[in-house]
Amino acid sequence: MLQFAKRLLPNQIKITLVLTHKIARTTLFSSNSISLETISDGYDDDDGGPMERDIKVYLARFKEVGSRTLKEVVHRMRDSGRPVDCIVYDSFLPWVLEVSKELGLLAAAFFTQSCAVDHIYHQVYKGDLKVPLSGDEILIPGLPPLKPEDMPSFVYVLGLYPSLFEAALDQFRGLEKADWVIDYMAKLSHVKAIGPTIPSMYLDKRLPDDREYGLSVYKPITGACMEWLNERQPESVIYVSFGSLAELGEDQMEELAWGLRLSNKHFLWVVRLSEESKLPKDFAQVTSKKGLIVSWCPQLEVLAHEAICCFITHSGWNSTLEALSLGVPMVAMPQWTDQSTNSKFVMDMWKMGVRAPVDDKGLVSREMIARCIREVVEGESGQEIKKNATKWKALAREAMSEGGSSEKNILEFVSSLIRSSNSLPMFPKENVEMNPN
Numbered sequence: 468m469l470q471f472a473k474r475l476l477p478n479q480i481k482i483t484l485v486l487t488h489k490i491a492r493t494t495l496f497s498s499n500s501i502s503l504e505t506i507s508d509g510y511d512d513d514d515g516g517p518m519e520r521d522i523k524v525y526l527a528r529f530k531e532v533g534s535r536t537l538k539e540v541v542h543r544m545r546d547s548g549r550p551v552d553c554i555v556y557d558s559f560l561p562w563v564l565e566v567s568k569e570l571g572l573l574a575a576a577f578f579t580q581s582c583a584v585d586h587i588y589h590q591v592y593k594g595d596l597k598v599p600l601s602g603d604e605i606l607i608p609g610l611p612p613l614k615p616e617d618m619p620s621f622v623y624v625l626g627l628y629p630s631l632f633e634a635a636l637d638q639f640r641g642l643e644k645a646d647w648v649i650d651y652m653a654k655l656s657h658v659k660a661i662g663p664t665i666p667s668m669y670l671d672k673r674l675p676d677d678r679e680y681g682l683s684v685y686k687p688i689t690g691a692c693m694e695w696l697n698e699r700q701p702e703s704v705i706y707v708s709f710g711s712l713a714e715l716g717e718d719q720m721e722e723l724a725w726g727l728r729l730s731n732k733h734f735l736w737v738v739r740l741s742e743e744s745k746l747p748k749d750f751a752q753v754t755s756k757k758g759l760i761v762s763w764c765p766q767l768e769v770l771a772h773e774a775i776c777c778f779i780t781h782s783g784w785n786s787t788l789e790a791l792s793l794g795v796p797m798v799a800m801p802q803w804t805d806q807s808t809n810s811k812f813v814m815d816m817w818k819m820g821v822r823a824p825v826d827d828k829g830l831v832s833r834e835m836i837a838r839c840i841r842e843v844v845e846g847e848s849g850q851e852i853k854k855n856a857t858k859w860k861a862l863a864r865e866a867m868s869e870g871g872s873s874e875k876n877i878l879e880f881v882s883s884l885i886r887s888s889n890s891l892p893m894f895p896k897e898n899v900e901m902n903p904n
């Protein structure tokens with residue numbers, strides 16, 4: 468979202484990022500050009516994250532308190548001479564659309580997951596895809612044939628997270644009232660594909676100084692990681708991260724640890740502080756010559772480093788887009804939600820990695836991890852995967868560059884936003900010229 472916002476700034480569009488009080492307090496956000504406002508989710512002083520609470524109760528309270536405090540923010544901004552024209556909202560919070568329309572504002576839904584995943588949820592929402600799934604092969608128009616385990620986990624393991632599944636489907640509720648939908652799904656009439664949303668420095672380099680997102684959930688251990696990587700040979704290090712949410716079981720953690728050791732390659736492994744106790748005893752010491760384990764790293768900088776040859780990932784959408792944009796081959800170890808579908812695309816559509824298969828206990832064994840690493844970085848398969856990764860890197864750059872599909876969509880969004888906001892009854896304003904660059 469922030470990357471999209473940065474692309475609007477050169478067109479004289481002013482941006483305010485709205486976070487909950489709690490997220491604003493716990494993440495590191497910094498920007499000279501984007502202002503910050505905060506709203507309440509109803510749990511401002513609560514230390515437990517939403518996942519630790521009943522999700523359904525959390526989402527209902529967020530909607531109730533969030534709607535009220537968001538309206539207050541919009542009114543406050545108007546009273547202080549910063550009237551709002553349009554709210555670009557995370558599609559997982561469909562109540563923001565209702566708030567926007569009540570306030571007479573334009574609204575754009577921002578979808579944070581992949582086109583394929585959104586398309587699958589949309590099929591379920593419309594009733595065209597029935598759950599529970601039946602058969603071994605699922606055929607959905609516009610997508611390759613999918614096995615049940617290629618589907619988002621909420622669709623093929625029913626009943627595990629019913630409230631999150633409902634939230635995924637709710638993204639489409641009332642969507643016809645939105646003025647735009649920002650996503651990769653060009654098939655729905657007003658959808659605009661604007662990705663890959665990673666800092667310009669790694670793509671078209673046209674936004675000056677845009678090297679990082681400007682927001683981080685944890686503090687990265689930058690110096691130690693980069694110094695360690697600088698001492699490694701080109702294309703010799705496996706980077707391992709499971710993003711900001713996934714929690715591996717202790718047995719999976721153990722298999723992963725010894726799988727890395729078995730591969731005999733250097734590795735940089737992000738183990739969040741909350742996961743650290745699951746590492747096998749003494750593992751860090753035993754492998755200190757081969758590996759570096761950190762609690763968080765500057766992932767983009769790491770993926771762009773010449774020492775990295777492979778990324779073992781949970782296939783979160785941001786990590787997947789980052790690896791694709793930087794041409795890094797992947798070993799996918801999806802955990803839940805959209806990650807299984809992202810892994811399918813990594814392996815079978817883009818052919819820039821493999822999905823590590825699980826055994827009958829649901830674990831990826833240490834031998835399998837070592838085998839997948841070999842397949843991705845060595846021999847003919849490794850060369851083929853690297854060639855494809857390089858191709859996708861070039862295509863990502865092309866989309867964001869001048870004349871590319873995403874840049875065209877962003878400019879179209881800007882000009883239609885300016886046209887529509889000039890005709891809004893609530894907040895009359897002067898005409899603004901669009902920056903032709």
Ligand SMILES: O=c1ccn([C@@H]2O[C@H](COP(=O)(O)OP(=O)(O)O[C@H]3O[C@H](CO)[C@@H](O)[C@H](O)[C@H]3O)[C@@H](O)[C@H]2O)c(=O)[nH]1
Binds near residue numbers: 762764782786803804
């Ligand atoms: O040490 C680290 C590890 C990660 N990251 C960053 O953290 C983000 C992780 O995002 P993502 O790969 O999407 O994973 P999650 O944080 O797990 O994201 C959640 O949200 C995504 C978007 O909806 C979904 O695709 C995922 O399945 C869901 O788990 C990326 O930008 C990484 O660059 C760092 O900066 N440093």
